[in-house]
Each structure stands twice: as structure tokens, then as C-alpha cells.
Amino acid sequence: MALALKVAFVMLLGLWPVDDARAAETPAPRTIPGAIVGAVADDQSSLTIKHDGAVVTIAAGKEFKKRLEGLRPGDRVTVEVTGETPAALKDLAAAETIVASPRFRVVALLGGLAMLLSFALVALRTDVSALLVGKDGRYSNSKVQMAIWFAVLIVTYLAVVGIRAWAGGLTLIGGVNLPQNLLLLSGMSALTFAAAKGITVNTIDHAKSEAKKDALAEKSDPVTAVKEAEVKAKPGAGAEGSSGRGFFTNYVSDDRGDPDIGDFQMIVVTLLAVLVYLAQIFAFLGSMEKLQVVTIPDVDTTVLAAFGIGQAAYLTKKYAGKNGA
Numbered sequence: 001m002a003l004a005l006k007v008a009f010v011m012l013l014g015l016w017p018v019d020d021a022r023a024a025e026t027p028a029p030r031t032i033p034g035a036i037v038g039a040v041a042d043d044q045s046s047l048t049i050k051h052d053g054a055v056v057t058i059a060a061g062k063e064f065k066k067r068l069e070g071l072r073p074g075d076r077v078t079v080e081v082t083g084e085t086p087a088a089l090k091d092l093a094a095a096e097t098i099v100a101s102p103r104f105r106v107v108a109l110l111g112g113l114a115m116l117l118s119f120a121l122v123a124l125r126t127d128v129s130a131l132l133v134g135k136d137g138r139y140s141n142s143k144v145q146m147a148i149w150f151a152v153l154i155v156t157y158l159a160v161v162g163i164r165a166w167a168g169g170l171t172l173i174g175g176v177n178l179p180q181n182l183l184l185l186s187g188m189s190a191l192t193f194a195a196a197k198g199i200t201v202n203t204i205d206h207a208k209s210e211a212k213k214d215a216l217a218e219k220s221d222p223v224t225a226v227k228e229a230e231v232k233a234k235p236g237a238g239a240e241g242s243s244g245r246g247f248f249t250n251y252v253s254d255d256r257g258d259p260d261i262g263d264f265q266m267i268v269v270t271l272l273a274v275l276v277y278l279a280q281i282f283a284f285l286g287s288m289e290k291l292q293v294v295t296i297p298d299v300d301t302t303v304l305a306a307f308g309i310g311q312a313a314y315l316t317k318k319y320a321g322k323n324g325a
Contacts, residue, residue, distance in 0.1 A: 094289035112158030179298035
């Protein structure tokens, strides 16, 4: 018992010789600045770098898998390693970063927006807002939210490409990856638009079919009956002043002009997601790694989940009520 207490006391004071020996054997981490990436293993378990005329192979743990997937031969990186044969990767960062002032970031984003609007004007040869209006003259919820996210993605991409080209020339044009959650969110927008369009078309087709059956049973003109049924089945049919209402009013109200919780929820979630993501992008543009391939910021899972709930609520309401998009 006394011996055990003595051993414990000595170890607490840091006087145990075995610990000192082990500490002496543990190599200190060393930093290799400005190394050039030679190759990355297919399974991202290691990478080869060139530094001061020497070629060094570095073993990498699973925690670096995503990081190594974005590296390309020729990238300049700063690595921190431990050990010698082989060295083990402890940290990895780009050797250089592209720094952009707040004013330059704003210019890049506005430039991307101007390019997108200019192309739309040239291609459409009409008011761009026509893309957002449904057949009933109202702004379509599904069209607007899809257009917003499409614009955010394109403007972000153009801004990133523009700043990278300004800093690195033609060698850095392109090489911009989209993360998973952002792709999922964009896919939700497209899916909601397609589903809303399908519900509307199905409603009109069903009304035309029923009108034709009734006309044949009553021995009246089926062509006229089908045309009348199509007009009545279209979103917003019978709504007074629906086409004259403002953008925001149309977007948060149903075809009769009454406030609609489903539409209101959809616009709140969409605007929240857009504002949060634009803030992330603005910070990202201020300091980008100077690599051949970069990945823009991802949407957090909370925003993605809220966006999905908003889309589901909108489609459920639309299917149940057969109201306009």
C-alpha cells in the first residue's frame, strides 16, 4: 500500500522516469510552408508533396478525406506533420489566400447580378418579371422561389469566378464546387415548381374531361364546354383584381386575395435562407484559399430542414385546395 502511494505521488510530480523517456521519444510537429502538391491517393489516405527539391509522402487520417478531395497537383499548401517515415498529417491549409475588400465583394456580386439580368433581357426581349407571372396574371410562388435561388447560385458563382480570375488569372477560372446541402436546396426549389405545375395541369385536365362528359350527356357543344371548364379551372379564376395586386400581396395571399399561411410561411423561409446564405457568401469572398478548386459555403441543416418543411406545406396546401401557385 505504501509503495503504491509513493509511486502515485512521484507520477503526479512528473518525476517518473518512464514518462520522461516517452516524452523524449515523441517528435515535435514541424511545419512545411509553400509545399507543392504532387499527387493525392485515390482513397485520400496519403498525399505527396514537393519541397526544397525533396519529395515527401505524408499519411493522412480519415478526418482529412474531404480536404484532400479538393486538392489538385500543383496546389501550394502549408502542412504540419509529425514523424518521419512516413510523416503523419496533422494540419493542412492553402499557402496563399485571396483577400478581397468589402467594396470589391459588393462590386463582384452586383457585377454577377448585372450579367444575369443582361442575359435575361437579351434572351427574352421582354420584361424579366414575365418569368415570374403565371397564366392568371399573378406572381407564381413556385416560380418566384425557384428564380430567387437560381439567381443566388448564379450570382455567387460569377462573383467567386470573377475574384479568383482577378487574383490568379486564367489558371483560376472555374474550379468552383457546390456543396451537398446547397444542391439539395436547389433541387427542392425545382421539384416544388415541377410538382406545383403538375398539380395545376392535372386540375385543368380533370375539369376539361368532366366538362366533356357532361356536355355529351346533355347533348350540348363539348368544345365550348371544355373551353369554359379550362378557364374556370385555371389558378385565380374568378378572383377579382388578382392581377392588379402587388408583388408581396400576391405572394402571401390566395387567389381570392385572402392571407394564406402556407404562402406566408414559404416566403419567410425562402427569404431567411437567402439572407443567411448571402451573409455566408460575403464572408467567404473576403478570404478565399488560392487553390485550383474551391468549395463555396454550404447551407446549414437547420435552414435546409426549414426550407423543406415550407415547400412541403405549400404543396400540401396546393394539392388539397387546388389553388394557384
